[in-house]
Amino acid sequence: MTELKRSWIDSANAPGCDFPLNNLPYGVFSAGEGDLRCGVAIGDRVIDATALESAGILRADPDADVLNAPYWNDFMELGRDVWSSYRARLTAMLAEGAADDIQEQIISRSVPMARATLHMPFRVSEYTDFYAGRHHATNVGTMFRGAENALPPNWLHMPIGYNGRASSVVVSGTPVTRPQGQLKRPEDDSPRFGPSERFDIELEIGAIVGQPSSGPISVAQAFDNIFGYVLLNDWSARDIQAWEYQPLGPFQSKATATTISPWIVTAEALAPFRTATPAREVALLPYLAEPGPTLYDIALEVGLRPDGGPETVISRTNFNEMSYSSAQQLAHHTSSGCPMRVGDLLGSGTISGPERGNCGSLLELSWGGKEPLTLDTGETRSFVEDGDTLTLRGHATGRGYRIGFGACTGRVLPAKA
């Protein structure tokens, strides 16, 4: 475990700061009426990476502007060695003791975080969602199919995944309109069309593919191809899902919105927090075996704030609960020869821990609505209500610092009339 790296930007050295020098996550921001630019978060400031590039102060590619764009995809295309050298040079420029003229060049090309509007940090090529949390799969399986059939027979052998909808991925802060769809309770003769009555969240971490591949790749190669991670809330309409998902899986129940946090936390920043997936009772086939620890120790929480009220933290869990890492998921994703592209986003699956208070969805937290949660305000919740703001937070903990993700938040608006 590494120590805090001190920066000449004081706010980055404060205990509890999400964005110390050890982190340096990548995002896209605008300030005032300005255009969208690539930025790096440190302390309470956003460094204008597009301006550093155009001024020749810090370039990823000596010959081409890759940050003169409202996304980090072109930067990702350059590959792992460039990711690493860029980060090393930026770290040196921001470290305590950097030359005064460097400090001046950088501070004049930065804005206070409070003045920045954050946008999607990358263009999502395609979005895949997994189902790799054992507690979550067991809980949902128990509710839907009974305790004996909770875990599907394939679950212990592969990371179950399905393709999601890239066009529905939005950045933190984007309002989410309650979806409409076909609803049919078991006792109904036929379905009706109306607003979802069981609208839910899913606490996940999203992995961003930073290098393309055209055939099957190993878990080790997959681990190297992942550029970074974001928090991800896969909004889910449980009632639409229950009626539509047999036999081909979730479709419109998952297509309304998926919210991601605005900062890409790099794999390199998370390296000190690598951990192996939990012990398993069934050995994996060789193509899925971990070459070393490929999961991360990242503490996570979910807050629910009713309209006008204070927030209640409704769940606390950790990414290290997952049975399959993002690298294992990516390797499985390529096993059929499926081509992967820069900007592909892989949702981890809902991250639930062993106890009720560690669950990453309201479906589990309220046990299908049968045991509603009580909020700090005294109100209860089975599912998300209009006006509720849901916020995911996460961080890895080092010695005297943390690698934070920032907030992944969304407020639910009523269904359209």
Added chain:
Amino acid sequence: MTELKRSWIDSANAPGCDFPLNNLPYGVFSAGEGDLRCGVAIGDRVIDATALESAGILRADPDADVLNAPYWNDFMELGRDVWSSYRARLTAMLAEGAADDIQEQIISRSVPMARATLHMPFRVSEYTDFYAGRHHATNVGTMFRGAENALPPNWLHMPIGYNGRASSVVVSGTPVTRPQGQLKRPEDDSPRFGPSERFDIELEIGAIVGQPSSGPISVAQAFDNIFGYVLLNDWSARDIQAWEYQPLGPFQSKATATTISPWIVTAEALAPFRTATPAREVALLPYLAEPGPTLYDIALEVGLRPDGGPETVISRTNFNEMSYSSAQQLAHHTSSGCPMRVGDLLGSGTISGPERGNCGSLLELSWGGKEPLTLDTGETRSFVEDGDTLTLRGHATGRGYRIGFGACTGRVLPAKA
């Protein structure tokens, strides 16, 4: 039903020609070492639409080059009125009686079809596959779940769909490598990893979304937003699918390749062949009702050619068998608020007719491998074998002409060692 429109390009007037003046489908081609250009098929020639645009002879947008690109997406962005006026002007230029100088300007900007290499005609934004053929759903359901539970309870109420993988869509002629994956027969204790032994095709038609939408749209609007259609072969590994698909649907079984025909046949060219979906026993919810005929009468066939042998036509069917049109599928796709983008591709689902010889997959044609097909060579087939070339063909029939799609073909290569 309209008559043949005669062209001064004689080959376009021949009976049985796929590309008469009534058709004018859009593709992307290269000739020799030349770069990729937008082209229009007529008779045995490809008109260089990129050259017509740059020379100012035929422009879609007076102010911007939209065809100076290896795809038709920018053209689609311009919208329905432009699609229509461009087509009308091109039709006039190619019609019998066009001025000699026009004929000269065009013929000098065309190449023989035989010299053209065809490429993907558009950039696929996202790919969705449906399950909207009743015969296919009943056949597969009977094999997998028994005759009583053949049709899932939701099937009569909505077009069941799932998200596919856009990165795996390839143009006709691209070889397809047999996929590997997890395989587990019911009698096996645990899965193994190896080449699919039940690799299959799915005969479908793909609809291309030509206008974006950001919330729910009606079937009428969806119909207007569809730019055109292609043939589509959704290669499927049945054994990988059987083991992976519960509970979240097909994933790696469908991610190896999806082949499309190289010419986008426009909705306008197909307009005379509109037909309503078949009578249904259960009324649809209003958001899915057809505002008028939204399906098409398109005759389809599948050919299988073993390595070195002659082709056997193994199936003949018609697109008019489908229970849900592409427009109904697109409307359903947006019902949750899912944003749609130009270049989204919607697979119709496998198109099977009422009899065995009308089935659009080998799974059905060989009844799960229990009743192998006999080819004209005397060989038998349960599923696709290495070296087999599968070809889809389709056309609508007018008075003295047809609107053809050209071939959608792919040869299967052995799995990688």
